Amino acid sequence: MIAVIDYGVGNLFSLKSSLSAIGQEAVVTRDQEELDRADHILLPGVGAFGDAVEKLRSTGMDRAVLRQAAAGKPLLGICLGMQLLFETSFEYGEHQGLGLISGQVRDIGTVLPSGLAIPHMGWNALHFPGERPRSPIFWALEEGTHVYFVHSFAGFDCKGQCTATTEYGAELTAAVQNGNVYGTQFHPEKSGAVGLTILKAFCELE
Amino acid sequence: MVTKRIIPCLDVRNGRVVKGVNFLDVQDVSDPVRLADYYSRSGADELVFYDITASVEGRKLFTDILTDVAASIFIPLTVGGGISRLEDFERVLSCGADKVSVNSGAIQTPELIDQAAKRYGDQCVVLSVDVKRVDGQFHVFRGGGRVDTGLDALEWIRQGVDRGAGEVVVNSIDTDGVKGGFDLELLQAVCRLVRVPVIASGGAGGIGDFVDLFRSVPDVSAGLAASIFHFGTVAIPDLKRELDRKGVLVRL
Numbered sequence: 001m002i003a004v005i006d007y008g009v010g011n012l013f014s015l016k017s018s019l020s021a022i023g024q025e026a027v028v029t030r031d032q033e034e035l036d037r038a039d040h041i042l043l044p045g046v047g048a049f050g051d052a053v054e055k056l057r058s059t060g061m062d063r064a065v066l067r068q069a070a071a072g073k074p075l076l077g078i079c080l081g082m083q084l085l086f087e088t089s090f091e092y093g094e095h096q097g098l099g100l101i102s103g104q105v106r107d108i109g110t111v112l113p114s115g116l117a118i119p120h121m122g123w124n125a126l127h128f129p130g131e132r133p134r135s136p137i138f139w140a141l142e143e144g145t146h147v148y149f150v151h152s153f154a155g156f157d158c159k160g161q162c163t164a165t166t167e168y169g170a171e172l173t174a175a176v177q178n179g180n181v182y183g184t185q186f187h188p189e190k191s192g193a194v195g196l197t198i199l200k201a202f203c204e205l206e
Numbered sequence: 207m208v209t210k211r212i213i214p215c216l217d218v219r220n221g222r223v224v225k226g227v228n229f230l231d232v233q234d235v236s237d238p239v240r241l242a243d244y245y246s247r248s249g250a251d252e253l254v255f256y257d258i259t260a261s262v263e264g265r266k267l268f269t270d271i272l273t274d275v276a277a278s279i280f281i282p283l284t285v286g287g288g289i290s291r292l293e294d295f296e297r298v299l300s301c302g303a304d305k306v307s308v309n310s311g312a313i314q315t316p317e318l319i320d321q322a323a324k325r326y327g328d329q330c331v332v333l334s335v336d337v338k339r340v341d342g343q344f345h346v347f348r349g350g351g352r353v354d355t356g357l358d359a360l361e362w363i364r365q366g367v368d369r370g371a372g373e374v375v376v377n378s379i380d381t382d383g384v385k386g387g388f389d390l391e392l393l394q395a396v397c398r399l400v401r402v403p404v405i406a407s408g409g410a411g412g413i414g415d416f417v418d419l420f421r422s423v424p425d426v427s428a429g430l431a432a433s434i435f436h437f438g439t440v441a442i443p444d445l446k447r448e449l450d451r452k453g454v455l456v457r458l
Contacts, residue, residue, distance in 0.1 A: 013302040017277040047327050117403045117427055119329050119372060122208040123251055123457040146209060146457040148282060150329045167207055190282050190304065192246065 002026040002203060003038030007061045009045050009052050015078070018189040022200045030059050040203055041068050045080030049091040049105060049153070052080055062098060069100055074205040075181050076137075082176065082183030083155060091153050100181045103158030103173075108151070112169040119152040124166045124186075126174055135163035135177045137201040147174075147184075147191040147198075154185060180205075209457045210420050210449065211251035211428035212442055213405065214435040216241060218287075219258050221267030223436075242275045245435070248442040250281065251457060254307070254430065257287030269301045276302020284332055290314065295322050299330070307332040307375060310348040313355055313362075316369060323370025328402075333371035335363055337392055338379035344392060351379045359392075360399055367400045374400060375430065377407040385411025385434075388419045393426055403427035410434055413448050420454040 002019055004012055006028045019026040026042075027034055035041065043065060045052050056062045069075050077085045086097045089105035097105070109118050123146040128134055149166065155173040164175035166186075176183040182202065188195035216223050222236040242253055255275070257268045265288070276283055285298040286307030295306050306326075312318050312333060323331045336347045337359040344359035363374055376396050378389030388409045397404050406419055410431040419429055434440045446456045 011299050011302075011304075013276060013300070014280065014304070017302070018280050021278075021280070046329075115425065116401075117425070118401055119403075120208060121329065121373065121403050122211050122427060124208045149208070150282075152328075169207075189280060192281050195280055 001038050002040045002042060003035050004028045004042045004044060005035075005061055005065065006030045007052075007055045007059045009047060009055055009080070011046070012044055014187075014189040015042065015044055018196055018199055019203070022196050022203065024199075024203050030061055030064075032064060035064055035068055039073070040205065041065070041073055041075045043075065043077040043081035043084065045078065045084060047080060049080065049083055049089040049097075050093060050095050053084060053089075053095050053097060056084065065098060066100070069181050072180050074202065075100075076202050077181075077183040078189070079151060079185060079187055082185055083153060085176070085181060085183050086155055086158070089153070101155065101158055101161050101176045101178050101183060103155050103161070105153050106156050108154050108168070108170075108172060116169045119150055120168045120172070121150045123147065123191075124149050124168060124174075126164045126166060126186075128164055129162065132163070135175065135182070136205060137182055137198050138164060138175070139201060140197050141194065145194050147186040147188070147194055149174075149186045151185055155183075207455055208427075209251070209455045210426075211405075212249070212416070212445060212456070213252045213254055213428050213430040214245050214250050214442070215254040215256060215407075215430050215432045216436075217256045217258050217432065218268055218271065220261075220264045221271050224258070238271045239274045239278060242279045245442070246279045246281050249446055249457070250442055251428070252282040252284065253279065254284045254286065255303075257285070259288070269297060272298060272301040272303060286332070286334055290318070292318065292321050292325065295326060295330075299326065305330050305332050305373070307334045309334040309336065312366065313346065313348050313357070316365065319366055319369040319371055323372070328370050328372035331371045332373045332375060333363065333366040334375040334377065335359060335366075336377050336379055337389075344395070347379060351377075351382070360395060363396055364399055367402055371402065373403045373405065373427075375405040375407055378409060381409030382407075384409060387411065387415040388429070390419065390422045393419070393423045397423055397425035405430050407431070410440075413440055413445050416445060416449060417452050417454065420449065421452070
């Protein structure tokens with residue numbers, strides 16, 4: 001069973017539908033025992049980092065995520081859910097994240113050449129760094145596969161843990177991994193058949 | 207680099223897609239779920255559903271349909287039509303829409319943009335603007351393009367983006383339905399003005415018009431069209447192959 005962490009942020013409709021489309025039973029929950037029972041944990045999120053991390057703390061889901069991650073359970077953060085895994089975010093102030101991935105979350109506007117639209121919205125190609133083994137959730141994908149992004153902030157300085165990048169005037173972090181902790185900046189649940197393949201690979205992780 | 211998006215727009219009335227749809231390989235051409243699936247398979251990068259229903263019963267049918275579409279199609283869905291209050295955002299987002307497009311509702315209550323952007327994020331709020339030239343000036347029209355608001359279109363778009371719209375759909379009434387190509391002059395002006403993604407709408411008559419659009423206005427993010435896709439004048443795979451051949455970056 002897959003547990004989708006419920007901390008009052010974002011619209012989980014698509015995520016639930018896509019999990020059901022790949023034949024996975026999913027439960028949206030903030031219940032400790034249900035999280036313990038789940039084989040895989042998804043941390044979704046849209047909106048602003050500060051609000052989200054505040055909600056994560058006030059629901060006690062920050063400690064729950066850390067506990068499940070420490071127990072070695074596969075955990076996948078999506079979009080803002082991925083950014084929450086980082087140490088620090090500089091989105092409207094400075095906020096502390098969960099610290100499961102090293103690096104910071106910063107405004108992409110500071111690194112993009114002027115003239116490019118922000119948010120970075122649309123289908124962009126994934127590039128897999130050659131110097132490290134392919135992350136298991138991307139095993140089935142070809143270099144250059146397109147996935148759907150919507151974001152104005154991104155993870156930086158996570159070099160060793162970056163498993164995919166995308167190019168948008170500058171090289172941006174598209175995915176991260178630290179052991180059993182995974183994150184995608186893009187939305188697999190909005191990336192058509194490719195996205196479902198990624199979710200399936202995650203759900204099949206031992 | 208991010209690819210240029212091709213977006214079919216489907217008008218829905220009483221739960222069925224209207225405007226003649228003419229495919230040999232789609233049996234029930236007015237079933238929104240089947241059509242969405244068809245477009246998704248043929249490489250549409252996103253879908254826009256426009257609710258043109260006036261009745262309360264029709265609204266309910268629309269959200270039911272939207273729920274079915276969103277549960278079976280895993281590409282971004284934008285919903286527009288009749289969005290005038292924050293509750294309308296909630297209504298369609300809870301049925302699986304990813305973005306909500308506001309037009310007349312935002313002209314009436316510009317604060318709707320601020321409120322929606324604050325609650326759901328900028329990326330969720332699409333400002334759709336119907337524009338027509340009046341005495342050499344771009345004016346905003348409302349009520350499906352029938353009523354001149356007298357508002358300067360460029361000023362209104364800038365205001366909408368300042369208020370938090372994360373994307374702008376620019377529909378040119380002058381070129382819409384004429385099939386003589388997109389309104390390049392207008393689109394050029396809007397792209398110079400705002401930094402959020404700009405979607406071109408109105409005027410596509412064939413593949414060449416999309417090639418012209420992305421070559422002449424390289425900052426435009428997407429091309430939206432309805433009838434040429436529905437009537438089968440342009441098949442999305444052919445369109446994307448041609449754009450690719452002409453050096454326009456697309457998702458194949």
